[in-house]
Amino acid sequence: xxxxxxxxxxxxxxxxxxxxxxxxxxxxxxxxxxxxxxxxxxxxxxxxxxxxxxxxxxxxxxxxxxxxxxxxxxxxxxxxxxxxxxxxxxxxxxxxxxxxxxxxxxxxxxxxxxxxxxxxxxxxxxxxxxxxxxxxxxxxxxxxxxxxxxxxxxxxxxxxxxxxxxxxxxxxxxxxxxxxxxxxxxxxxxxxxxxxxxxxxxxxxxxxxxxxxxxxxxxxxxxxxxxxxxxx
Ligand code: IPE
Ligand code: IPE
Ligand code: MG
Numbered sequence: 001x002x003x004x005x006x007x008x009x010x011x012x013x014x015x016x017x018x019x020x021x022x023x024x025x026x027x028x029x030x031x032x033x034x035x036x037x038x039x040x041x042x043x044x045x046x047x048x049x050x051x052x053x054x055x056x057x058x059x060x061x062x063x064x065x066x067x068x069x070x071x072x073x074x075x076x077x078x079x080x081x082x083x084x085x086x087x088x089x090x091x092x093x094x095x096x097x098x099x100x101x102x103x104x105x106x107x108x109x110x111x112x113x114x115x116x117x118x119x120x121x122x123x124x125x126x127x128x129x130x131x132x133x134x135x136x137x138x139x140x141x142x143x144x145x146x147x148x149x150x151x152x153x154x155x156x157x158x159x160x161x162x163x164x165x166x167x168x169x170x171x172x173x174x175x176x177x178x179x180x181x182x183x184x185x186x187x188x189x190x191x192x193x194x195x196x197x198x199x200x201x202x203x204x205x206x207x208x209x210x211x212x213x214x215x216x217x218x219x220x221x222x223x224x225x226x227x228x229x230x231x232x
Contacts, residue, residue, distance in 0.1 A: 006223045008176035010054035011047060012198070014190055015040075017182025017206030030074040035208035037078045041086055046212050048093060048127040050219060054172055055129050058190050062102070062136030079133060080110050087117045094126030100168035101135030130172060137192035140168050169194055177222045181207045199225045 015036060022032030040057065047055045060075055067075075090097055097117050106114070114133075144166035148158060164170065175191060175198045183204040187195070201218050203210070 007051060007219070008199075008222055009052070010056065010173050010175045011052050011177045011179065011218075012056040012058070012175035012191055012195070013043075013210075014058045014178070014180040014182075014188060015207040015210075016180060016184060016188075018208060020182065021206035021208045029071055030078075032208065033071075033075055033078055037082050039208050039210065040082065041089070042212075043210060043215065044090070044095065044127070044129055045093065046215050048095060050215070053127060054175075055127060056100070056132060056169075056172070056175065056191070057130070058132045058135065058188075060101075060133045060135070061189055062134060062139050063189065065105075065134075076107060076110060080113060083110075083113045083117050087120065090117075090129065091121050091124065094124045095121065096124040096126070096128045097121045098128055098130040098172070100130055100132045100140075102139065103134075105134055128172065130169075132190070135168070136189045137187075138189055141193060164193070167193065174198065177201060177218070179203065179218055181205055181210045197227070197229055199227065 018032035018036040019029045020032075021035065022029050025031075044055060044057075059079065064075070065072060087097070097120075099114050099118060103111050103114065144163065147166050148163070153162070169191070174194045174196070178187075178191070178195050178198045179201045180186075181203055183202075183206075185202050191198075199222055201221055203214065203218070205214050
């Protein structure tokens with residue numbers, strides 16, 4: 001199915017709306033995040049079944065550290081728990097796990113878990129599931145500039161292709177389709193360089209409710225788009 005241009009090769013998702021989903025139900029914000037984390041497995045499987053080669057999920061931004069300590073700790077705990085629960089399942093489904101973002105601010109144990117999950121699945125040939133955790137596009141771009149400077153790359157040696165190779169997403173094609181759940185119309189510092197020509201899809205549906213039916217709607221909408229990349 002990879003040659004089918006009506007199907008995005010790479011789908012990236014800003015998984016937003018967990019807190020409001022919980023509030024509407026009289027639950028705590030962390031309950032919303034728990035429901036959101038649970039939804040990741042189903043959504044990943046559904047996209048893999050559709051033949052999507054790359055799925056990137058925005059789970060925690062560089063700005064999300066500014067939330068109340070209790071919520072931050074809850075989110076770190078949920079990620080840790082999800083890795084324990086899901087890694088073997090993803091591995092069995094031939095899914096390759098990748099992390100983008102800064103590993104160094106995460107608790108050591110969580111860093112180790114991320115490393116072992118990515119190591120375990122690195123040779124898998126099915127869908128690549130890329131988890132953006134402590135990810136921020138501006139920080140990624142600044143780090144790339146720093147590396148280029150430290151590597152003494154000559155000014156003439158810097159091209160768009162070379163610059164891209166210094167980003168966390170170096171081995172991943174740019175997203176064809178960017179989905180944001182939760183009703184906001186913004187990028188919130190997600191993949192700013194990489195979405196230059198992505199098709200954008202915004203849905204009011206909260207992340208915990210983003211199901212197979214909603215996935216089909218998004219893919220159908222993408223199929224109707226005419227991508228021109230500046231040409232006629
Ligand atoms: C998205 O849900 C998850 C993270 C940002 C970690 P939110 O927690 O932002 O949910 P809302 O936007 O408050 O509803
Ligand atoms: C974006 O959601 C980050 C993630 C989904 C991880 P936010 O809820 O943090 O974004 P803003 O604050 O509404 O822009
Ligand atoms: Mg939000």
